[in-house]
Amino acid sequence: MDKKMPQYLTAPYQLLWFEPDDLGIMVVGYMLAMIFGGIFWVVMIAAPVAYGKIKRRYPRGFLRHMFYVAGWTDLRGYPSYYEEEFFE
Secondary structure, eight states: OOSOOOSOTTOOOOBTTBOHHHHHHHHHHHHHHHHHOTTHHHHHHHHHHHHHHHHTTSOTTHHHHHHHHHTSOOOTTSOOTTOSOOOO
16 A cells, blocks of 8 residues: 555644644734734734634534635535425
């Protein structure tokens, strides 16, 4: 086998103890800190830590559903929110 099979298929990718969504928040914080400086250097670290604490209280995938409810994204492969009846 050329490729290794991960031990846990549902485990997200991680860099140190940060998951990809935490890293995305850090990258945005870093860009804001490079542009504006000041308090954004603290936000770069504090925002992912706070988001991680919030994320632990909800089931996996809640952020995608929050974006869907806000109207920022679509859930592909699923019926629309207003469908009362659908056939598989």
